[in-house]
Amino acid sequence: MLSWQQENWESFTASPENLHHAQIVTAPSGYGLREFCLAMVQYTLCSNIDRERNTWCGECQNCQLFSAGSHPDFHVVCNEVESVQGRVEMIGQYSYRYQDESVREKKAQLKKIIPIDHVRGLIENFMQRPHIASRKVGLIIPADRLNINAANALLKLLEEPPGDSLLILLSSEPSRLPPTVLSRCIQIHLSRPSHEQARTWLEGQTASEDVDLALELTDGAPFKAREICETGLLQTHKELLKGLVGVCQKTTSPYQMSISLNKLDFEEVIKWLQEFVMDVIRWKTTGKIPWWHAGTEQGLMPERFSGEKLFQVYDRLCRYRRIARGSLNEQLALDTIFLSIQQTVR
Ligand SMILES: [Zn+2]
Numbered sequence: 001m002l003s004w005q006q007e008n009w010e011s012f013t014a015s016p017e018n019l020h021h022a023q024i025v026t027a028p029s030g031y032g033l034r035e036f037c038l039a040m041v042q043y044t045l046c047s048n049i050d051r052e053r054n055t056w057c058g059e060c061q062n063c064q065l066f067s068a069g070s071h072p073d074f075h076v077v078c079n080e081v082e083s084v085q086g087r088v089e090m091i092g093q094y095s096y097r098y099q100d101e102s103v104r105e106k107k108a109q110l111k112k113i114i115p116i117d118h119v120r121g122l123i124e125n126f127m128q129r130p131h132i133a134s135r136k137v138g139l140i141i142p143a144d145r146l147n148i149n150a151a152n153a154l155l156k157l158l159e160e161p162p163g164d165s166l167l168i169l170l171s172s173e174p175s176r177l178p179p180t181v182l183s184r185c186i187q188i189h190l191s192r193p194s195h196e197q198a199r200t201w202l203e204g205q206t207a208s209e210d211v212d213l214a215l216e217l218t219d220g221a222p223f224k225a226r227e228i229c230e231t232g233l234l235q236t237h238k239e240l241l242k243g244l245v246g247v248c249q250k251t252t253s254p255y256q257m258s259i260s261l262n263k264l265d266f267e268e269v270i271k272w273l274q275e276f277v278m279d280v281i282r283w284k285t286t287g288k289i290p291w292w293h294a295g296t297e298q299g300l301m302p303e304r305f306s307g308e309k310l311f312q313v314y315d316r317l318c319r320y321r322r323i324a325r326g327s328l329n330e331q332l333a334l335d336t337i338f339l340s341i342q343q344t345v346r
Contacts, residue, residue, distance in 0.1 A: 004193035027190035030221025143169035254338030
């Protein structure tokens with residue numbers, strides 16, 4: 001168990017006999033949400049709980065089948081992105097009960113939405129008794145990507161649950177879920193790690209020397225920090241910041257910047273840009289110098305930015321983030337953003 005999730009774990013395991021049939025587990029992404037949910041699954045399936053250590057045994061038939069990726073009573077409903085690009089291999093492995101196998105070969109345009117037929121399949125399976133465990137366990141991931149019909153179909157399962165089942169909904173953005181779904185689940189909000197907890201964990205996970213910087217860039221989210229250390233994204237982010245300073249100083253063209261970023265995840269880039277703009281706003285209003293300003297050339301001073309325009313850019317970024325899942329032309333959006341960032345400087 002991750003050190004910062006200890007308290008959440010204790011309350012989840014406090015009375016296994018009275019486990020509510022539907023639980024929604026939430027945390028911003030990168031804090032070990034998937035890991036916690038999988039621990040809930042294994043704990044619920046295990047037939048020989050280790051009471052002293054408050055964990056599953058790891059040895060019973062249920063534990064073994066679960067770890068082998070072939071437990072018949074564990075059901076994963078997820079979108080194509082999670083099946084193919086998800087960070088936890090086991091979730092992908094289990095997802096093909098409902099997912100079309102051909103998705104594995106798909107190179108682009110993986111769907112983010114969970115369609116209704118997957119939920120219908122899950123309901124059908126949940127109506128049968130468990131095969132070997134004492135409960136069937138379903139994991140919906142990410143639950144906020146259920147389309148509206150799928151969410152409505154799920155209501156049926158939430159309202160009339162079979163007695164021997166546990167449904168776990170995972171979500172980093174629970175506000176996107178219909179209130180009718182939310183109100184029928186017990187909510188578990190996972191705790192965030194302290195800086196020390198995150199740092200200690202991350203040092204055990206990566207050889208990177210930029211552990212503190214990675215945590216700074218990911219708002220202290222250990223799993224995201226590990227990802228950017230391991231995938232070279234940390235370097236990309238450093239270059240993005242250098243480029244942004246260049247855009248503000250008019251030494252880098254906005255168009256050049258947006259072209260260089262078009263291979264990255266759009267929502268991630270928008271999030272980084274929001275942080276950058278917020279850093280400048282904070283700099284202008286409170287005098288707090290952004291960490292990335294060290295080492296950049298002189299000449300970029302807070303008074304040269306127009307506060308009004310900075311807020312306009314920030315609002316635009318918020319809007320893009322909201323509609324990012326629709327039919328936004330991402331390249332065009334990036335062109336516009338970099339141009340408007342440049343225009344914030346007088
Ligand atoms: Zn076990």
